[in-house]
Amino acid sequence: MAEGIQLKKGRFSAKLSEALRAYYRPISEDPVLLGARLNQKNIQSNSIFYRVSKGPALLGWVVYDPETSTIEELVPSPPYSLKKIVVQMLDALIAAETQVSAHVLASDTEKYAELLAYGFRPVRSFNDKGLAFVGMELSTSVLLHKLKNKKPARPYRKQEKVAIEKVPETQTPAEIKESLTRLLAKLGGIDTFVAKGQTVVIKPNIVSDHGLKDGVLKPGIVTDIRVVQALVELLLPIAKQVIIAEGSSINRSETAKMFALYGYDRLVDLDPKKVKLVDLNTDKLIEKPVPAGKRMRSRKIPVTLDKADVIINLPVLKNHFAAIASLAIKNLQGAMPPLEKYMSHFFGLWQNLVNIHHLIKPQLTIIDGLCGQEDFGPVSGTPKTMNLLIAGANPVAVDATAMRVMGLEPSASPPVFLAYMQGLGPIEKKQIKVLGPAITQVRQVFKQPQIDVRGGKDLRIHSGEACSGCRGYLHFVLAKLRKDDPEHPGQRVIDRSLACKANIFLGPTMNRAINSAEVNLFMGLCQQQHAALGKHLAGCPPHAEVIVNAVYGLFPGLEKPKYADETEEAKLGKLLEEILNVFL
Numbered sequence: 001m002a003e004g005i006q007l008k009k010g011r012f013s014a015k016l017s018e019a020l021r022a023y024y025r026p027i028s029e030d031p032v033l034l035g036a037r038l039n040q041k042n043i044q045s046n047s048i049f050y051r052v053s054k055g056p057a058l059l060g061w062v063v064y065d066p067e068t069s070t071i072e073e074l075v076p077s078p079p080y081s082l083k084k085i086v087v088q089m090l091d092a093l094i095a096a097e098t099q100v101s102a103h104v105l106a107s108d109t110e111k112y113a114e115l116l117a118y119g120f121r122p123v124r125s126f127n128d129k130g131l132a133f134v135g136m137e138l139s140t141s142v143l144l145h146k147l148k149n150k151k152p153a154r155p156y157r158k159q160e161k162v163a164i165e166k167v168p169e170t171q172t173p174a175e176i177k178e179s180l181t182r183l184l185a186k187l188g189g190i191d192t193f194v195a196k197g198q199t200v201v202i203k204p205n206i207v208s209d210h211g212l213k214d215g216v217l218k219p220g221i222v223t224d225i226r227v228v229q230a231l232v233e234l235l236l237p238i239a240k241q242v243i244i245a246e247g248s249s250i251n252r253s254e255t256a257k258m259f260a261l262y263g264y265d266r267l268v269d270l271d272p273k274k275v276k277l278v279d280l281n282t283d284k285l286i287e288k289p290v291p292a293g294k295r296m297r298s299r300k301i302p303v304t305l306d307k308a309d310v311i312i313n314l315p316v317l318k319n320h321f322a323a324i325a326s327l328a329i330k331n332l333q334g335a336m337p338p339l340e341k342y343m344s345h346f347f348g349l350w351q352n353l354v355n356i357h358h359l360i361k362p363q364l365t366i367i368d369g370l371c372g373q374e375d376f377g378p379v380s381g382t383p384k385t386m387n388l389l390i391a392g393a394n395p396v397a398v399d400a401t402a403m404r405v406m407g408l409e410p411s412a413s414p415p416v417f418l419a420y421m422q423g424l425g426p427i428e429k430k431q432i433k434v435l436g437p438a439i440t441q442v443r444q445v446f447k448q449p450q451i452d453v454r455g456g457k458d459l460r461i462h463s464g465e466a467c468s469g470c471r472g473y474l475h476f477v478l479a480k481l482r483k484d485d486p487e488h489p490g491q492r493v494i495d496r497s498l499a500c501k502a503n504i505f506l507g508p509t510m511n512r513a514i515n516s517a518e519v520n521l522f523m524g525l526c527q528q529q530h531a532a533l534g535k536h537l538a539g540c541p542p543h544a545e546v547i548v549n550a551v552y553g554l555f556p557g558l559e560k561p562k563y564a565d566e567t568e569e570a571k572l573g574k575l576l577e578e579i580l581n582v583f584l
């Protein structure tokens with residue numbers, strides 16, 4: 001909770017009605033407006049009326065819709081002005097509710113300006129009961145900054161167990177299976193998670209073909225098939241069916257090729273009647289509402305996961321250049337169908353990773369730490385042999401433990417921190433009982449990627465407190481331009497002379513004025529308010545393909561690198577556009 005501020009649930013009172021009247025009278029005497037704002041029934045039937053006070057002083061009210069995580073109303077209590085109390089009230093609200101949206105009357109320019117200054121960004125306009133509104137989303141970067149070192153308002157109370165098991169350096173299939181058996185025994189054995197006759201879905205990480213190029217295996221990118229095989233062998237005597245399910249993230253039409261490339265298709269031979277592979281990118285879908293809908297109110301998930309009795313999440317111990325770590329929380333992004341993956345970027349990747357865990361709940365996570373990946377993970381880093389397996393029932397506790405093994409603070413990963421702050425699991429050491437060797441005995445510090453978002457001679461980057469999302473993805477693209485320029489030997493492509501100086505703005509704060517005589521790119525939700533002043537790259541963070549197209553567009557004649565199957569990406573982009581036309 002913000003310093004000395006109390007947030008208490010109350011009722012729609014005569015005092016609130018009076019405060020609304022006092023607040024709106026100078027904005028408009030329009031009876032429609034006043035009627036709509038002063039009548040409780042016209043706000044939201046399920047709204048929470050938060051009274052915000054400091055000691056004996058009532059600062060004001062926040063009317064909040066918990067189903068959509070939206071601020072419907074924020075009003076000061078006379079004699080306070082909005083300007084005087086808005087930051088304290090919002091700080092108190094986000095300490096309790098974390099990621100929130102806001103609806104502001106289009107004619108309420110003061111509130112719009114205050115929310116914008118705080119870190120909310122306009123994402124849509126709409127009409128309700130004859131009134132024009134602006135829908136605003138809070139920048140996740142601002143949210144993460146505000147919540148730094150804070151504890152969840154509704155903490156996860158249970159102590160979770162996370163098991164760690166060393167695997168012999170020789171890593172023979174028999175040794176891996178024995179290690180896996182010992183690992184699971186620490187948690188009560190596989191029978192604790194799977195009952196006789198159940199259908200079990202294993203979700204490994206087979207993100208792309210980067211782990212096996214030109215016949216050369218590069219470990220630490222995809223889940224080691226030997227761990228999957230050992231797990232299938234342990235499951236076969238118990239389960240009715242074992243499904244290995246994945247939806248590749250890069251080149252989304254190619255999951256089947258990835259299964260074949262890494263030899264996963266041979267796992268079916270272990271018992272062709274019971275073992276099968278499923279491409280989650282082409283699976284049937286079922287739409288599910290997201291509890292306390294933050295950023296997205298519903299998501300379409302594959303029926304294979306919805307129908308499974310047990311889901312076992314099987315990620316790799318690896319870095320992620322934007323999410324910091326790609327472990328249990330991040331691995332379920334691959335479980336979403338292609339358009340949902342694309343939409344996650346558009347509507348906020350970090351929050352939507354948390355949302356997925358409300359809808360798909362693996363009973364067990366096993367992290368493949370035979371070989372991890374440090375530096376520029378998840379696909380372009382360096383293998384790091386760890387000879388470890390890590391497992392537990394709670395994905396947040398497992399990720400927190402795995403991150404400590406990698407020498408990272410769990411709160412450094414935005415999706416892990418948000419999952420913790422939203423009560424999905426613990427990250428505190430005292431709430432996680434580590435079974436097996438102590439973390440200090442197995443910790444090896446993973447080298448972190450050096451994120452460099454400096455521009456070139458005519459390309460300037462203005463990074464105003466952007467989070468690791470935009471910084472990581474922009475680095476990913478700029479790094480491709482820091483190579484020798486074949487047209488100008490001795491010079492880097494990024495330093496080419498441009499016809500007009502160009503700027504890329506990212507993050508929620510501005511450290512330079514916008515010069516309309518130059519080319520300006522505005523990245524992500526944090527820069528959404530400047531969309532009309534140049535080219536806006538939508539998303540949070542924008543999809544890599546969107547950034548590649550925009551940045552390469554600054555360099556005429558420069559051939560774009562191939563990130564993924566362009567036809568597939570263009571198809572998804574078009575589908576998303578159609579959805580947004582309906583949504584916005």
Ligand code: SF4
Nearest residue numbers: 141467469470524526
């Ligand atoms: S728009 Fe970019 S900087 Fe802002 S919160 Fe999203 S990912 Fe972070």
